[in-house]
Amino acid sequence: MLIALGLITLPHSQHLPLPLFLFFVVLWTWRFIAIWKPEWLPGKITVFLLMLAAIGLLYSQHQGVLGRAGGTSLFVVALGLKLLEIRGTRDIYLIVFLGFIVAATEFLYQQNIVMAIYIVLVCIFLLATLITINGLHAKISPTLKKAGIIVLQAMPIAAIIFVLFPRIEAPQFKWLDAEKNQVTGLSDTLEPGAISELGLSPELVFRVKFDGDIPPPDERYWRGPVFTYTDGKRWRESPNRFFKRYMDTPRFKGKAYHYKLLMEPQNKPWVFALEMPAHFEAPLQRNSFYQLITTKDPTQRAEYKITSYTHFNTGYLTKTELKDTLQLPGKPSERIVKLVKQLGGFDLKPEQFIANLFNYFRQENFFYTLMPKKMENKPIETFLFERRYGFCSHYATAFVYLMRVADIPARVIGGYQGGELNEAGNFLEVRQANAHAWAEVWLHDKGWSRFDPTTAIAPERVEQTLDIEQQIATRTLTIVTPEVLHQSMDWLKQAKQVLGSVDYSWQRWIINYNRTSQQGIFKHLGIKDLKTIIYWLLVLVGTVTLILARFILKNKAQPVDQAVKLYRQFCQKIPDVTLNPGEAPYRFAARCRQAHPKQAETIDRIIQLFVKIRYYPNSPKETLEQLKKQVDHFSCT
Amino acid sequence: MNETVLSLKQRFALSRFIHGEKPVKGALTLNQRRIFILPTRQGGGFIVLILLLLLIALTYNNNLIYLLAFMLASVFFITILHTYQSLAGLVIKPLQTQAAFAGEKAGFGFNIQNPSDQARFDIQLKLETETLLDIPPHHHEKVLLFKSANKRGVLQAGTLTVSSCYPLGLFRAWSPLRFKLEALVYPAPAAVFSAFPESEGFEGENGQSKKGGDDFYGLQQYQPGDPIRQIHWKSYAKGQGLFSKHYGGNAVADLWLDYAQTLGHDVEQRLSHLCRWLIEAEKAGLRYGLILPNQKIPCRSGPEHQRACLEALALF
Numbered sequence: 001m002l003i004a005l006g007l008i009t010l011p012h013s014q015h016l017p018l019p020l021f022l023f024f025v026v027l028w029t030w031r032f033i034a035i036w037k038p039e040w041l042p043g044k045i046t047v048f049l050l051m052l053a054a055i056g057l058l059y060s061q062h063q064g065v066l067g068r069a070g071g072t073s074l075f076v077v078a079l080g081l082k083l084l085e086i087r088g089t090r091d092i093y094l095i096v097f098l099g100f101i102v103a104a105t106e107f108l109y110q111q112n113i114v115m116a117i118y119i120v121l122v123c124i125f126l127l128a129t130l131i132t133i134n135g136l137h138a139k140i141s142p143t144l145k146k147a148g149i150i151v152l153q154a155m156p157i158a159a160i161i162f163v164l165f166p167r168i169e170a171p172q173f174k175w176l177d178a179e180k181n182q183v184t185g186l187s188d189t190l191e192p193g194a195i196s197e198l199g200l201s202p203e204l205v206f207r208v209k210f211d212g213d214i215p216p217p218d219e220r221y222w223r224g225p226v227f228t229y230t231d232g233k234r235w236r237e238s239p240n241r242f243f244k245r246y247m248d249t250p251r252f253k254g255k256a257y258h259y260k261l262l263m264e265p266q267n268k269p270w271v272f273a274l275e276m277p278a279h280f281e282a283p284l285q286r287n288s289f290y291q292l293i294t295t296k297d298p299t300q301r302a303e304y305k306i307t308s309y310t311h312f313n314t315g316y317l318t319k320t321e322l323k324d325t326l327q328l329p330g331k332p333s334e335r336i337v338k339l340v341k342q343l344g345g346f347d348l349k350p351e352q353f354i355a356n357l358f359n360y361f362r363q364e365n366f367f368y369t370l371m372p373k374k375m376e377n378k379p380i381e382t383f384l385f386e387r388r389y390g391f392c393s394h395y396a397t398a399f400v401y402l403m404r405v406a407d408i409p410a411r412v413i414g415g416y417q418g419g420e421l422n423e424a425g426n427f428l429e430v431r432q433a434n435a436h437a438w439a440e441v442w443l444h445d446k447g448w449s450r451f452d453p454t455t456a457i458a459p460e461r462v463e464q465t466l467d468i469e470q471q472i473a474t475r476t477l478t479i480v481t482p483e484v485l486h487q488s489m490d491w492l493k494q495a496k497q498v499l500g501s502v503d504y505s506w507q508r509w510i511i512n513y514n515r516t517s518q519q520g521i522f523k524h525l526g527i528k529d530l531k532t533i534i535y536w537l538l539v540l541v542g543t544v545t546l547i548l549a550r551f552i553l554k555n556k557a558q559p560v561d562q563a564v565k566l567y568r569q570f571c572q573k574i575p576d577v578t579l580n581p582g583e584a585p586y587r588f589a590a591r592c593r594q595a596h597p598k599q600a601e602t603i604d605r606i607i608q609l610f611v612k613i614r615y616y617p618n619s620p621k622e623t624l625e626q627l628k629k630q631v632d633h634f635s636c637t
Numbered sequence: 638m639n640e641t642v643l644s645l646k647q648r649f650a651l652s653r654f655i656h657g658e659k660p661v662k663g664a665l666t667l668n669q670r671r672i673f674i675l676p677t678r679q680g681g682g683f684i685v686l687i688l689l690l691l692l693i694a695l696t697y698n699n700n701l702i703y704l705l706a707f708m709l710a711s712v713f714f715i716t717i718l719h720t721y722q723s724l725a726g727l728v729i730k731p732l733q734t735q736a737a738f739a740g741e742k743a744g745f746g747f748n749i750q751n752p753s754d755q756a757r758f759d760i761q762l763k764l765e766t767e768t769l770l771d772i773p774p775h776h777h778e779k780v781l782l783f784k785s786a787n788k789r790g791v792l793q794a795g796t797l798t799v800s801s802c803y804p805l806g807l808f809r810a811w812s813p814l815r816f817k818l819e820a821l822v823y824p825a826p827a828a829v830f831s832a833f834p835e836s837e838g839f840e841g842e843n844g845q846s847k848k849g850g851d852d853f854y855g856l857q858q859y860q861p862g863d864p865i866r867q868i869h870w871k872s873y874a875k876g877q878g879l880f881s882k883h884y885g886g887n888a889v890a891d892l893w894l895d896y897a898q899t900l901g902h903d904v905e906q907r908l909s910h911l912c913r914w915l916i917e918a919e920k921a922g923l924r925y926g927l928i929l930p931n932q933k934i935p936c937r938s939g940p941e942h943q944r945a946c947l948e949a950l951a952l953f
Binding site: 111135153154156300514 | 709710722
């Protein structure tokens with residue numbers, strides 16, 4: 001039991017304040033030693049002092065016991081204290097119950113599958129503890145087995161209740177949720193020159209499950225914040241977020257992609273839809289930059305249904321947009337004006353100028369690296385003419401800057417690009433490492449059009465890093481990776497994908513199961529009100545119980561019993577003599593002998609065998625076989 | 638078997654849950670009709686635990702805590718079946734009883750058979766005393782339970798409660814059983830030992846009474862039942878074997894214990910005295926007989942005889 005409790009508290013070490021966790025460890029160790037040295041257990045006064053110490057610790061760490069962290073600590077410390085005074089079975093029950101609560105609080109911090117399985121195993125340990133108290137024997141493995149069986153049998157009913165139990169949107173208790181999770185994500189400003197190393201975290205941002213086809217990799221642009229305003233170093237969103245476009249939808253062309261987007265917890269309300277989202281449902285809203293915003297708490301996982309078209313035409317340009325997207329921080333330097341002139345920015349059509357610029361990036365010595373040097377002073381000029389090492393943000397900002405110098409409306413779009421197809425679950429996984437920035441240019445007959453200057457870099461000038469994780473990441477930035485690497489990674493990738501797929505289903509169906517998804521299921525089942533829910537609950541649980549009951553109780557009927565069955569068969573084989581209810585076999589045999597003196601010997605043999613099996617426990621199996629043989633061969637004629 | 642059909646009213650009579658059904662003679666198999674299940678106090682605590690978890694799940698909108706709570710709820714639910722299973726199918730058969738003197742405890746023997754493939758754990762049998770048993774598959778256990786015998790006469794076994802909290806202790810399944818099983822209660826032996834009554838030579842030819850006649854008749858091979866006092870220890874010590882001294886048949890006076898001649902204010906007191914005498918006479922290795930107003934037991938000695946006499950007293 002102690003081990004089980006130790007196991008329960010172990011994962012808490014990650015988020016409990018250290019002094020509290022150490023306090024628990026000390027108490028636990030104390031108790032553990034006391035198994036061999038019971039006289040070391042503390043007396044009442046010591047326990048009281050320890051309790052005071054615990055209260056002091058709790059207060060100093062949390063200023064109260066409400067809320068997630070405080071509550072968890074309270075239960076952990078209570079568990080530790082209770083360990084030191086186990087007197088009767090009641091105390092053990094209390095400890096086991098406290099153990100369950102501590103196990104549950106674990107889920108407040110971590111909700112992945114591994115943790116869930118871990119907790120289930122720990123629960124089996126706890127139940128086994130209860131079995132040990134209630135059985136006289138104290139062997140570990142049979143009790144664990146029994147506890148495992150009980151938990152296994154409990155699963156189907158738990159699943160049914162889980163699906164049908166009405167979910168109430170809980171009021172958000174602010175005082176319970178003082179501290180927010182630290183979530184990384186895209187920032188609302190872009191400052192390429194200030195970054196010397198791009199963090200490529202494999203952390204999942206969102207997953208997308210398409211109803212039909214999946215768009216090709218080069219169309220997988222997930223639109224995020226739009227950076228319009230710049231001071232030369234830093235790029236920000238335009239404050240004019242809701243102008244005329246807010247009400248307007250672009251003209252969509254081509255193929256419609258229907259998909260469900262499962263966002264991991266974020267600290268910004270941005271929902272990264274495939275460019276360009278056409279249809280979506282509340283709580284999603286679209287701002288004038290065609291970015292989707294959720295009105296709900298983004299720190300909760302959420303799933304959205306969206307339809308997007310990769311081909312679209314946004315049409316006209318508003319005055320606000322024109323003003324915003326031509327904005328420059330002061331006059332451009334001569335070098336830049338010269339470059340724009342050289343590439344035909346002032347004379348040629350915008351499309352031609354863009355093509356020239358792309359060529360410039362490709363032919364000049366521009367490198368792609370995840371670890372550029374800082375460019376704090378005039379970052380764009382430094383990048384274009386001196387350093388020429390950078391990542392997507394450098395290229396996108398420089399591109400947009402040059403466009404604006406040539407009087408072409410342009411802006412930087414942040415978001416994610418690509419995403420890895422999980423073949424096991426047939427969905428895309430988009431990670432932090434997929435973060436990307438690209439440019440958008442307004443063209444006369446096309447409206448806002450996407451250009452991704454990063455793709456212009458020559459593949460041989462993409463810097464490879466040694467980190468495998470990063471290599472995967474760079475590949476997803478639409479830059480070709482060597483085929484060899486791909487193959488050697490295959491099995492690893494496959495395993496990863498299966499895991500990812502399981503995790504996706506887990507997130508989608510378990511963690512993210514909420515009122516909305518529940519109502520979807522209810523609609524399917526034709527459930528409208530509480531009464532029908534209860535009806536369904538009763539019927540389903542009843543059915544499962546019946547099946548389980550049959551399974552659990554079947555042992556009762558079985559042994560009653562081959563021998564009796566054979567005996568009855570035998571009795572029916574004898575004409576003229578019927579077995580009286582409650583008649584002893586020997587008496588019956590005597591009557592049979594009288595009626596059929598010829599068979600007396602066989603009758604005696606059969607009766608003796610039967611009595612042997614029936615009344616002497618643990619008679620060997622062969623006896624039963626003998627009896628069967630005798631009865632089968634027996635006949636009175 | 639010992640099953641009768643119950644009317645609806647009988648089925649829900651409270652006494653059935655506590656005292657059991659009408660007494661039966663033979664073996665009883667525990668089945669759904671006789672097994673009752675209710676949560677224990679720990680079970681109540683478990684419900685509180687589940688509610689607490691649901692509350693946490695609700696406030697934090699945490700599906701996994703919901704799931705844990707539901708799982709524990711189903712464990713709770715499933716335990717009903719398991720607890721039922723820990724009793725179901727057991728066959729309980731009454732065995733012999735052990736008589737006792739009033740004021741002591743009479744013993745009732747039971748045989749519990751587990752005909753199934755599963756071991757049964759922690760089966761509690763309770764009469765007045767209780768005992769805990771584990772019964773391996775296809776085994777049976779014999780238990781002797783005691784009940785205080787306060788009054789001389791016949792003591793009914795009363796309700797034998799078979800119960801189990803296995804596996805989790807959240808539920809207690811119990812089955813109150815009543816068997817037609819009775820133990821005899823002998824009168825309490827009188828505290829004061831009064832001298833044996835003078836035999837009136839009821840059938841004595843010599844008209845004399847002597848305690849343990851001393852006309853030595855000879856040695857005979859020891860037979861079980863011979864009083865210890867009459868063992869010829871000398872020959873035993875010489876290694877010649879165990880012999881008993883036998884005294885002249887006529888010379889050994891028979892001790893007649895007569896109800897009519899016994900002192901005492903009432904029936905019970907007299908019986909008490911008679912009881913004490915019986916015990917002492919048997920201890921002394923005397924031949925004794927009992928005369929009750931309705932019955933006469935001829936003079937003999939030995940445990941069998943003593944039992945017969947005590948029985949007569951018990952049932953008087």
